[in-house]
Amino acid sequence: MYVLIAAAGQGKRMGHDRNKLLLTLQGQPILAWTLARVLHAQPKWVGVMAQPADWPAIQTILTHLAPPLPVDIIPGGDTRQASVWNGLQALPPAADTVLIHDGARCLASPALFHRCQAALSTAIGVIAAIPVKDTIKVVPNPPVIAQTPERAHLWAAQTPQGFQVTILKACHAQALAQQWQVTDDAALLERCQYPVQVVLGEDTNLKITTPPDLLIAQALLNHGL
Numbered sequence: 001m002y003v004l005i006a007a008a009g010q011g012k013r014m015g016h017d018r019n020k021l022l023l024t025l026q027g028q029p030i031l032a033w034t035l036a037r038v039l040h041a042q043p044k045w046v047g048v049m050a051q052p053a054d055w056p057a058i059q060t061i062l063t064h065l066a067p068p069l070p071v072d073i074i075p076g077g078d079t080r081q082a083s084v085w086n087g088l089q090a091l092p093p094a095a096d097t098v099l100i101h102d103g104a105r106c107l108a109s110p111a112l113f114h115r116c117q118a119a120l121s122t123a124i125g126v127i128a129a130i131p132v133k134d135t136i137k138v139v140p141n142p143p144v145i146a147q148t149p150e151r152a153h154l155w156a157a158q159t160p161q162g163f164q165v166t167i168l169k170a171c172h173a174q175a176l177a178q179q180w181q182v183t184d185d186a187a188l189l190e191r192c193q194y195p196v197q198v199v200l201g202e203d204t205n206l207k208i209t210t211p212p213d214l215l216i217a218q219a220l221l222n223h224g225l
């Protein structure tokens with residue numbers, strides 16, 4: 001298992017003046033929680049895409065975690081997509097598949113990483129995802145609702161997202177050439193007409209994005225989840 005952790009964001013929606021992944025839950029940085037979950041899955045290698053300003057803090061986290069395997073810090077990009085591109089260039093040549101994970105998803109279980117990795121034995125691309133609970137509205141020109149998709153067909157994408165490396169690299173290269181901008185890696189394979197499958201994710205696998213998410217994550221940790 002080879003894992004790339006996207007940790008190079010600015011956390012604008014969190015409203016802080018620094019990377020939200022350095023905010024703490026139960027006294028530990030969010031990224032430390034994420035790394036602990038990833039390391040529990042016993043990968044062969046981990047890459048962390050991060051902005052240079054955060055490298056010293058991330059190195060401190062790694063020193064405390066003392067991982068029994070190589071963890072490389074990789075320069076992040078201006079977008080999540082660019083950060084993943086940078087991470088792909090740093091992958092060990094032995095990596096035929098890769099799991100891409102948001103550093104902001106610090107509660108994903110090690111079992112979920114294993115489920116996604118196992119699914120890659122028969123799939124080109126997989127994503128953790130859960131059926132949506134709310135009715136979703138399409139509102140291209142607020143406030144008027146244009147469409148209500150069939151809820152039974154809708155799944156909320158999470159991470160890990162796993163891929164065959166050669167295909168993911170080719171799709172990212174096409175995205176650069178075509179100036180595609182996407183919010184998850186699966187969308188690149190979809191645009192390139194490759195099949196991507198869902199793997200049942202976890203209700204607790206939230207992406208810490210806005211301040212209330214910190215309270216939810218804290219409560220889940222307090223309950224041992």
Ligand SMILES: Nc1ccn([C@@H]2O[C@H](COP(=O)(O)OP(=O)(O)OP(=O)(O)O)[C@@H](O)[C@H]2O)c(=O)n1
Pocket residue numbers: 005006007008009010011012013014020021049076077078079080081083084102103104105207208209
């Ligand atoms: N240039 C970027 C932007 C985001 N990410 C990472 O991608 C994950 C999902 O992104 P998001 O939750 O949007 O984080 P931010 O971009 O930091 O949040 P915001 O959009 O509120 O600034 C996060 O772990 C974030 O660190 C990244 O590696 N490189």
Ligand SMILES: C[C@](O)(CO)[C@H](O)COP(=O)(O)O
Pocket residue numbers: 080102156157158159183184185207
């Ligand atoms: C990859 C992702 O977590 C799937 O839901 C999501 O698209 C990331 O979006 P963000 O705006 O970069 O947080």
